[in-house]
Amino acid sequence: MKALAVRVLTQLGVAAATLLFAALLLLAIGVSPGEAASAFWSGTFGSPTNAGTTLTQAVPLFLVALGWIIADKAGRMHVGFPGQVVIGGCAAAAVGLQCDGVPTVVAIVACALAGIAGGALWAGIVAWLWASRGVLEIISSLLLNLVAVQMLAWLVRGPLQGSLDQQPQSANFPASALWPAVESVPGRTLSYDVILLPILAAGLIWLFSRTVFGFELRASGGNLDAARWSGINPVRAGVSAIVISGGFAGLAGAALLFAGSAPWLSEGFEAGIGFNGIAVALLARNSPVGAILTAIVFSSLNVGGTSLQALLDVPSSLTSVLQGAVIVLVLVAAMLLRRRRAARPAVPVTPASTGKELVSSAKEA
Amino acid sequence: MTTDPGSGSALRLSGITKRFGAFTANDRIDLDIAWGEVHALLGENGAGKTTLMRIVTGLYQPDEGTMSLDGTPVSFRRPEQALRAGIGMVHQHFTLVPTLTELENLAMAPAGVPWRNGRAAARRRAAEVEAATGLRIAPDRLVSDASVGERQRLEIVKLLCRGARLLIFDEPSAALSPGEWDELAKLMRRLAAEGHAVVLISHKLSEVFAVADRWTVLRGGAVAGTGDIAGSTPEQLVTLMVGESLAPRRERAPAAPGEPALVVRELNVERHPDGPQALEDVDLDVRAGEIVGIAGVAGSGQAELVETVLGIRPALSGSVELAGRRLERRTPAGFYAAGGALIPEDRHHVAVIGGMTLGENINLRALRQAPLARRGRIDLRAARQRAVRLAAEYEVRATGESQPMARLSGGNQQKAVLARELSTEPLLVIAVQPVRGLDVRATEFVYRRLTEHRDRGGAVLLISMDLDEVIALSDRIAVLAHGRIRGVLDAGEATRARIGALMTSSEVTA
Missing domain, CATH: 3.40.50.300 (P-loop containing nucleotide triphosphate hydrolases)
Incomplete structure (x- = not known):
């Protein structure tokens, strides 16, 4: 109970510190923090339309975060999400552009599957290099991001370029391929794909706690050698985790295109989702449920930043500064909490049984 | 003095x-x-x-x-x-x-x-x-x-x-x-x-x-x-x-060896491509109902023997039979499926997963098959019950089955490993330095469990650098030196002097 109170207080403290920091920044550029706050609120949750945008934009961030969580639990820290989002998006776009006249349900499923397949294949290269050649996944994935970006640049100027003008972007996707939005929200900004947030979070928790596959993933991530010595194939677990993680990122790419505001493939469609998704997962401390919240916080910073720019002429780079401040402050809070926990050893239930624990936990520390 | x-x-x-x-x-x-x-x-x-x-x-x-x-x-x-x-x-x-x-x-x-x-x-x-x-x-x-x-x-x-x-x-x-x-x-x-x-x-x-x-x-x-x-x-x-006198070590019933559990024949294992071999023409038999000890100084090939039988390390030649079945493509999964169990020497690195709970560590192998798991899904309640039962049975002191393994003391971690490996009723247990770093009471506990396993008709391969331990527990003792089995002694005839002589003998006498 007390621990929970401490945690809540710390998080409130982080929020307060972030607000204070934001207020100081705004004052420094001559904008009233009060006005900015109301502009921010109206831009993010002030109207159903804007709230829909905020929630819809949280989905790709959340999907990437889940990708990070599953790979990290298996001990495979790859950072190939930008590339996997891009390739997943490209694959989904290639399929989506052919979907004119195809029934909506078929088109949606085909695009989503193409996105998943694209991301998973791109991650599969990382997994294969790791499993067969021992190439560190963090390095190969980072470099493959660059390849993916160049591939996208070529695709939007070559095979996938729209025929109407010479812009480096594809033609508009056919209406039948776009993901449906809630009709009652004005502007149809709330895509139905937000139901993925609770469903996938619950699914991932179930996978980790209730399935042999999830258990083997966690065991391999916890201690690769111990997993191998007890009959688990940690290479298979690691490869699966990387590939699934890429699948999530690829789906995020498809969601960006088919549930976003711009229904075409362009060079900058990834918009930093790949790395921000990692931050979302880290801030949620690898909790799928926590990732729902942090993804919404991140997307509201994005959306709110846009409205600040529109209403009060606040530069959009300020939003990035704020995002950075949130990350740093949350990490500081996490560190403070950990130090508190380390300073106060767990109080034993019975002295007889805990003498050993105290000594050994001190030894571990 | x-x-x-x-x-x-x-x-x-x-x-x-x-x-x-x-x-x-x-x-x-x-x-x-x-x-x-x-x-x-x-x-x-x-x-x-x-x-x-x-x-x-x-x-x-x-x-x-x-x-x-x-x-x-x-x-x-x-x-x-x-x-x-x-x-x-x-x-x-x-x-x-x-x-x-x-x-x-x-x-x-x-x-x-x-x-x-x-x-x-x-x-x-x-x-x-x-x-x-x-x-x-x-x-x-x-x-x-x-x-x-x-x-x-x-x-x-x-x-x-x-x-x-x-x-x-x-x-x-x-x-x-x-x-x-x-x-x-x-x-x-x-x-x-x-x-x-x-x-x-x-x-x-x-x-x-x-x-x-x-x-x-x-x-x-x-x-x-x-x-x-x-x-x-x-x-x-x-x-x-x-604080109390431990019961003196029981006079043990004589071994009643049955069917061969582990049969190793002419096993050759490489250490470095151009150095002496880690194991050379090793023959070894462990029968059901007996404890076979391997005596030898550290680095005589014990680690390689364990890893080869387990299936972590490839062999140059030779065969390993477990429960009468030849292990063709050796993998850890195959070793366990054939009825093997292992208490490894290096607990921290290969036996426990510090970040997972005590229960998950106890169930590390059982959790992945029936009855705890069916068609890939885990029965969490049954798994918890099994962990709690085994933790009590093997006297693991912890605040609960959900305590992180890293928080347990070394002795309790070892008891948890013992619970995991012995609870599956294995045919063969390979125990490597099973009491290293344990206190007197925990040591006695481990010895008792291994002896009970043997009395129930299980086979135990005990590998230890502690000669007294090998002599006290084993029914037969194989002496390993420089990758070769230098001789096999019955418990009755094994003395420190005879084992020492075999360790230092330069030629094969077995």
Whole structure:
């Protein structure tokens, strides 16, 4: 109970510190923090339309975060999400552009599957290099991001370029391929794909706690050698985790295109989702449920930043500064909490049984 | 072996108390260590030895009580202060940088000015230490190329170079072969003879009686007794340590060997592509209902034998049969499926997953198959019940099955591993150094469980560097030296002398 109170207080403290920091920044550029706050609120949750945008934009961030969580639990820290989002998006776009006249349900499923397949294949290269050649996944994935970006640049100027003008972007996707939005929200900004947030979070928790596959993933991530010595194939677990993680990122790419505001493939469609998704997962401390919240916080910073720019002429780079401040402050809070926990050893239930624990936990520390 | 009457008191602790929350780790401890003596500090896991030594070396500060060195009161806020005062500790896990040479490790002392090159001074100090104690190091050898015994020697030289006069050894024999231990024992005596004070923390009474002058036993955080080695008996100390007399080891029923459980034939395993083989033409039989011990000094091929049978390491040639079935493509999964179980030597690295719970570690293998898992889905309630039941049955002390494994003490982790490996009713258990680092009571527990397993008709392959352990438990003993089985003895005819003779014999006699 007390621990929970401490945690809540710390998080409130982080929020307060972030607000204070934001207020100081705004004052420094001559904008009233009060006005900015109301502009921010109206831009993010002030109207159903804007709230829909905020929630819809949280989905790709959340999907990437889940990708990070599953790979990290298996001990495979790859950072190939930008590339996997891009390739997943490209694959989904290639399929989506052919979907004119195809029934909506078929088109949606085909695009989503193409996105998943694209991301998973791109991650599969990382997994294969790791499993067969021992190439560190963090390095190969980072470099493959660059390849993916160049591939996208070529695709939007070559095979996938729209025929109407010479812009480096594809033609508009056919209406039948776009993901449906809630009709009652004005502007149809709330895509139905937000139901993925609770469903996938619950699914991932179930996978980790209730399935042999999830258990083997966690065991391999916890201690690769111990997993191998007890009959688990940690290479298979690691490869699966990387590939699934890429699948999530690829789906995020498809969601960006088919549930976003711009229904075409362009060079900058990834918009930093790949790395921000990692931050979302880290801030949620690898909790799928926590990732729902942090993804919404991140997307509201994005959306709110846009409205600040529109209403009060606040530069959009300020939003990035704020995002950075949130990350740093949350990490500081996490560190403070950990130090508190380390300073106060767990109080034993019975002295007889805990003498050993105290000594050994001190030894571990 | 009595205390030199001329030597004065080195370190005196009086009324040292240390509390963690509601738990008292050290309770009014009085301890007197004299120059020129080897003082053994004994106690079960969790008796407070580690905490006390951390106070002495300045890692912890006592809540109550005083320390005095050479009669003057001292208090250390930091480890450097204790070291400067002449108190140094040789840790179980060495504090060396493997990628540097031995001399560079010595030169890593805190320097007065950061840009001073400490090598020349270190070389001079090392020469002085060698002249005084005969401890010779190889200055230009990389630490990663040194053996465990050589690293320990370097660690000792390092402390002596920094002026340590009181040396604390924390279970120094845990990593050493018997030969290296004999060297170390001699060194401790020599250090004491030169007027140093030596504190030896150990679980092994045979070691204590071989080198120590005096002993102090801690139990439950308090001093249970102290006295001279001369005039004390091992039984007396064991009684003090555990607070009750353990039942004497039962006279065991004679083995009733049945079907062969493990059959190894002409196994050849490579160590380095162009060096001697790790295993050469090894033949080994372990039958149901018997314990076969493998005696040999560390590095004779034990690790390779285990890894090859388990399926982690490829063999050049030879066959491994388990339960009458030849293991063709050896994998750990295949080994376990055929009825094998393994208690590995290196608990931290290959046996437990510190970040997972006690329950998950106990169920690490059972959880992945029926009845706990069906079609890939885990029955969480059944898994928890099984973990709780086994934790109780194997006397694992924890706050619950959901406690993280890393929070458990070494002895309790080992009991959890034992629970995991023996609970599946395996045909064959391979136990490698199963009681390493455990206290008297936990050791007795492990021995009892292994013997019970054998009495139920299971086969046990016991691999240990501790000859007494092998002799006490085994029905047959295979002697392994330089990768070859030098001979197989029945328990009745096995004596230390005969085994020793086989270990040193240069040609195959089996």
